[in-house]
Amino acid sequence: MKPAAxxxxxxxxxxxxxxxxxxxxxxxxxxxxxxxxxxxxxxxLVRPSALVDVKGILDLQYVEANGEGLxxxxxxxxxxxxxxxxxxxxxxxxxxxxxxxWVGHYPIRTLGTFGGSIAHADPSAEWCxxxxxxxxxxxxxxxxxxxxxxxxxFFQGFFTTxxxxxxxxxxxxxxxxxxxxxxxEFARRAGDYGIVAAAVALDLQGGECRSARVVLxxxxxxxxxxxxxxxxxxxxxxxxxxxxxxxxxxAKVIDPPSDVQGTAEYRRDLAATLIQRAxxxxxxxxKEAADAR
Amino acid sequence: xxDTHPIEITVNGRVHEIEVESRRTLADVxxxxxxxxxxxxxxxxxICGACTVLLDGLPVRSCLLFGVxxxxxxxxxVEGLESDGRLNPLQEAFSxxxxxxxxxxxxxxxxLATGFLRENLxxxxxxxxxxxxxxxxxxxxxxGIIEAVLDAAGKGGERTETAADETAASETSxxxxxxxxxxxxxxxxxxxxxx
Ligand SMILES: Cc1cc2nc3c(=O)[nH]c(=O)nc-3n(C[C@H](O)[C@H](O)[C@H](O)COP(=O)(O)OP(=O)(O)OC[C@H]3O[C@@H](n4cnc5c(N)ncnc54)[C@H](O)[C@@H]3O)c2cc1C
Ligand code: FES
Ligand code: FES
Numbered sequence: 001m002k003p004a005a006x007x008x009x010x011x012x013x014x015x016x017x018x019x020x021x022x023x024x025x026x027x028x029x030x031x032x033x034x035x036x037x038x039x040x041x042x043x044x045l046v047r048p049s050a051l052v053d054v055k056g057i058l059d060l061q062y063v064e065a066n067g068e069g070l071x072x073x074x075x076x077x078x079x080x081x082x083x084x085x086x087x088x089x090x091x092x093x094x095x096x097x098x099x100x101x102w103v104g105h106y107p108i109r110t111l112g113t114f115g116g117s118i119a120h121a122d123p124s125a126e127w128c129x130x131x132x133x134x135x136x137x138x139x140x141x142x143x144x145x146x147x148x149x150x151x152x153x154f155f156q157g158f159f160t161t162x163x164x165x166x167x168x169x170x171x172x173x174x175x176x177x178x179x180x181x182x183x184x185e186f187a188r189r190a191g192d193y194g195i196v197a198a199a200v201a202l203d204l205q206g207g208e209c210r211s212a213r214v215v216l217x218x219x220x221x222x223x224x225x226x227x228x229x230x231x232x233x234x235x236x237x238x239x240x241x242x243x244x245x246x247x248x249x250x251a252k253v254i255d256p257p258s259d260v261q262g263t264a265e266y267r268r269d270l271a272a273t274l275i276q277r278a279x280x281x282x283x284x285x286x287k288e289a290a291d292a293r
Numbered sequence: 294x295x296d297t298h299p300i301e302i303t304v305n306g307r308v309h310e311i312e313v314e315s316r317r318t319l320a321d322v323x324x325x326x327x328x329x330x331x332x333x334x335x336x337x338x339x340i341c342g343a344c345t346v347l348l349d350g351l352p353v354r355s356c357l358l359f360g361v362x363x364x365x366x367x368x369x370x371v372e373g374l375e376s377d378g379r380l381n382p383l384q385e386a387f388s389x390x391x392x393x394x395x396x397x398x399x400x401x402x403x404x405l406a407t408g409f410l411r412e413n414l415x416x417x418x419x420x421x422x423x424x425x426x427x428x429x430x431x432x433x434x435x436x437g438i439i440e441a442v443l444d445a446a447g448k449g450g451e452r453t454e455t456a457a458d459e460t461a462a463s464e465t466s467x468x469x470x471x472x473x474x475x476x477x478x479x480x481x482x483x484x485x486x487x488x
Pocket of ligand 2: 333336342344345357
């Protein structure tokens with residue numbers, strides 16, 4: 001179908017974008033890569049009165065090491081993350097690069113942006129899951145200035161976030177390196193949203209797990225942390241048995257939806273399997289790092 | 294009142310200056326305003342890839358982009374692949390490997406593969422499979438498309454060859470055709486056994 005009529009504006013700075021959003025009122029929206037918004041407009045699921053095109057704010061395209069952590073400009077295309085080579089970034093954040101290939105298809109990754117995915121807040125979106133997994137903070141600018149929103153407050157439900165209608169995400173900050181993190185998902189066709197996705201991060205001391213994070217996508221209205229699975233892992237001697245138990249524990253406590261893609265039961269099975277796979281991948285990274293030394 | 298904007302858009306090297314309504318997608322600008330009807334529309338929401346074109350050299354879904362956003366951009370469509378009525382090596386490979394049947398999806402696959410092969414000069418089969426999974430084809434079963442892209446990669450993708458290269462290339466393609474047809478028989482046999 002064709003989208004409803006709207007007024008098109010272009011902004012070349014963040015200040016200009018926020019000013020236009022404020023002027024145009026609550027029905028106006030930012031247009032970044034358009035890879036979610038235009039699809040929804042074509043379906044007339046949304047009918048914004050005006051769009052402020054921010055794609056031309058090229059200053060917001062960057063991936064930068066920030067002390068221990070990482071800063072990603074909101075308008076950085078998915079494809080940049082997929083093709084990043086900087087060893088300084090990859091050492092702590094290789095999970096971003098390896099997850100990028102799951103984010104939509106190649107021609108969607110050329111236009112779609114990191115900040116757009118976070119703002120769109122699909123509960124199975126890889127960037128939203130990794131933001132939750134790694135305690136990212138969103139740097140947001142509105143008419144009143146800048147504020148930081150931690151991921152745990154940011155995602156509030158299906159496509160619902162803590163953003164005000166006249167606010168813009170300018171940057172996403174990952175505070176600490178996560179060398180032993182991994183994301184695994186299953187979709188019927190490579191590049192489609194995962195039916196279920198699992199992301200994990202481990203902190204290991206020898207063979208023992210000091211702390212663990214487990215986040216599932218596709219099983220709730222936000223990327224969901226699973227403390228029950230984390231508890232299974234914490235303090236345990238790592239190995240397939242514990243991984244399996246963590247997966248099974250998660251499958252027990254979640255209440256996933258049933259739809260055309262799969263029943264709740266199927267999603268529970270996927271969750272258990274994918275958690276186990278992601279943990280296996282994370283530990284393989286520990287071995288790789290040890291071999292490299 | 295219609296919200297319209299003047300844009301300057303270069304399509305296959307030709308500059309067009311037109312006035313477009315902001316809600317018009319790039320696909321519709323190409324098809325209806327500029328007459329490049331080789332770009333097809335299937336789903337209009339980013340799933341099928343029939344509308345794939347190159348925007349400043351990179352493959353994009355032209356149904357998920359407004360024409361106004363392509364102001365001052367270079368667009369390449371399927372019409373730009375041939376030269377002087379001759380198909381380019383990628384198009385030849387699609388023909389040789391039966392990478393098309395009804396042809397509806399073909400412009401999208403050709404532009405996807407063109408962008409892909411510019412970035413990946415020597416792709417593995419797995420990389421080709423992953424790239425090809427961006428688009429949908431309801432006829433071929435994809436095998437011919439994958440073989441065509443791999444074959445074209447070996448020939449330098451879209452590069453137009455010299456006359457001497459051409460004989461060599463058509464010979465290799467004939468040889469490959471033979472070996473492919475043998476594979477095809479066994480593949481279709483396996484398919485039947487599965488049914
Ligand atoms: C077929 C298909 C498959 C896909 N599969 C996946 C997938 O598997 N995983 C995945 O994660 N995504 C997937 N996507 C979505 C894709 O990743 C989008 O790029 C992303 O969701 C939105 O980013 P965008 O830049 O295109 O934003 P847009 O579509 O331009 O905007 C999306 C929303 O965010 C708002 N917005 C955008 N930028 C900002 C900002 N900086 N500040 C505040 N608000 C902003 C817009 O106003 C709009 O409401 C898929 C898309 C398609 C069409
Ligand atoms: S028509 Fe654009 S992706 Fe289907
Ligand atoms: S050839 Fe018919 S859809 Fe692909």
